[in-house]
Amino acid sequence: RVKTKWASTRAKFPATALALQHFDATYQNYFGDLWPSVRVAMLSEQKYGALMNNFSSNADVISALRSQGCRDFVGDGEGDTHEISDGHPSPEVARIDPNIQCFVFPRGDISRFKPARPDSAGLLSYYLLDAASVLPVLALDVRPDQAVLDLCAGPGGKTLALLQTQAVRFLWANDLSGSRTARLQRTLQSYVPKELRGEDKIRVTSLDGRKWRNMEDLEFDRVLVDVPCTTDRHSLMEDENNIFKRSRTKERQMLPLLQMELLLAGLRATRRGGELVYSTCSLSQLQNECVVQQALSVAQQEMDITVQVQDLSSFTRLFSNTFPFAPQPALGQLVLPNLCANFGPIYLCKLLRVS
Ligand code: SAM
Numbered sequence: 001r002v003k004t005k006w007a008s009t010r011a012k013f014p015a016t017a018l019a020l021q022h023f024d025a026t027y028q029n030y031f032g033d034l035w036p037s038v039r040v041a042m043l044s045e046q047k048y049g050a051l052m053n054n055f056s057s058n059a060d061v062i063s064a065l066r067s068q069g070c071r072d073f074v075g076d077g078e079g080d081t082h083e084i085s086d087g088h089p090s091p092e093v094a095r096i097d098p099n100i101q102c103f104v105f106p107r108g109d110i111s112r113f114k115p116a117r118p119d120s121a122g123l124l125s126y127y128l129l130d131a132a133s134v135l136p137v138l139a140l141d142v143r144p145d146q147a148v149l150d151l152c153a154g155p156g157g158k159t160l161a162l163l164q165t166q167a168v169r170f171l172w173a174n175d176l177s178g179s180r181t182a183r184l185q186r187t188l189q190s191y192v193p194k195e196l197r198g199e200d201k202i203r204v205t206s207l208d209g210r211k212w213r214n215m216e217d218l219e220f221d222r223v224l225v226d227v228p229c230t231t232d233r234h235s236l237m238e239d240e241n242n243i244f245k246r247s248r249t250k251e252r253q254m255l256p257l258l259q260m261e262l263l264l265a266g267l268r269a270t271r272r273g274g275e276l277v278y279s280t281c282s283l284s285q286l287q288n289e290c291v292v293q294q295a296l297s298v299a300q301q302e303m304d305i306t307v308q309v310q311d312l313s314s315f316t317r318l319f320s321n322t323f324p325f326a327p328q329p330a331l332g333q334l335v336l337p338n339l340c341a342n343f344g345p346i347y348l349c350k351l352l353r354v355s
Contacts, residue, residue: 022244
């Protein structure tokens with residue numbers, strides 16, 4: 001009989017178990033009857049989407065995906081462009097960027113995508129990611145010739161989705177972590193032609209996003225604040241780099257403060273009349289709605305910044321065949337993991353800087 005050597009040194013309560021305990025204690029109260037199905041989905045294999053790379057020659061790849069039964073959840077029927085004649089979105093129908101395409105297997109189909117292959121120019125045809133993480137980019141609704149800041153950008157999935165709109169005049173992608181910024185650079189190299197990666201078009205930095213105002217005097221039309229969070233799905237599945245490790249308790253408890261500071265920095269960087277999307281991949285009300293609520297009040301009282309929360313209900317209605325959304329949130333929208341459509345969690349809240 002072979003004894004596993006590491007058994008005696010293995011943590012009694014692995015971080016994944018601590019995460020589950022924590023989620024049971026907090027989410028059961030918040031989600032009530034919905035929690036058991038969300039819980040089982042988060043403990044099961046997650047579903048991916050294939051974000052198509054418009055910079056590569058991908059027509060054959062798209063036909064192959066369609067022949068496997070995949071559909072583009074953005075463009076195929078659900079996310080049509082809806083605009084009234086003066087070019088502004090009506091309050092009832094959201095405008096969806098026609099250039100972002102993300103393929104998914106049908107509901108209940110748990111097939112996996114093959115790794116993307118390079119085209120003749122060496123560019124990869126698609127990027128695999130949680131399909132729900134495309135929603136914050138779609139909600140940001142980048143318009144032609146706009147300057148965009150992606151404050152927490154590594155490893156670059158949403159940065160790449162932003163670039164797919166082909167509307168960005170200048171993109172600043174930032175991430176505090178050097179290794180995540182390096183991954184972001186590699187992502188850009190694998191997906192975006194060199195001539196579109198010049199410093200005048202895309203700038204990549206490794207700065208502390210909280211100090212944005214102190215470093216740069218630029219104002220952006222669109223800002224994405226995709227903050228570090230408890231990454232709920234990862235925390236249930238992987239012990240490595242898990243924020244529920246006892247040694248990281250303090251860091252975890254400080255997350256809402258960090259998130260609020262990043263959101264405030266994002267608001268400072270947004271021009272008046274510009275828009276910002278705040279997003280997480282957590283179900284936590286503390287990291288989602290409470291952070292937004294608190295930031296809005298600090299922005300108003302201490303920074304004289306007035307912000308209007310944008311109603312995303314017509315936006316989420318367009319995608320309700322693909323993603324189950326939580327009924328509760330007051331300010332933003334939350335994709336709930338579900339065994340038939342095992343995406344998310346993704347929380348998103350859209351803000352307009354009024355003054
Ligand atoms: N937007 C990315 C994507 O779609 O691939 C994922 C971003 S991840 C949820 C959050 C990121 O925030 C991490 O890469 C982390 O390194 C970064 N981060 C943490 N603290 C930060 C800070 N103070 N300033 C900027 N980035 C920070």
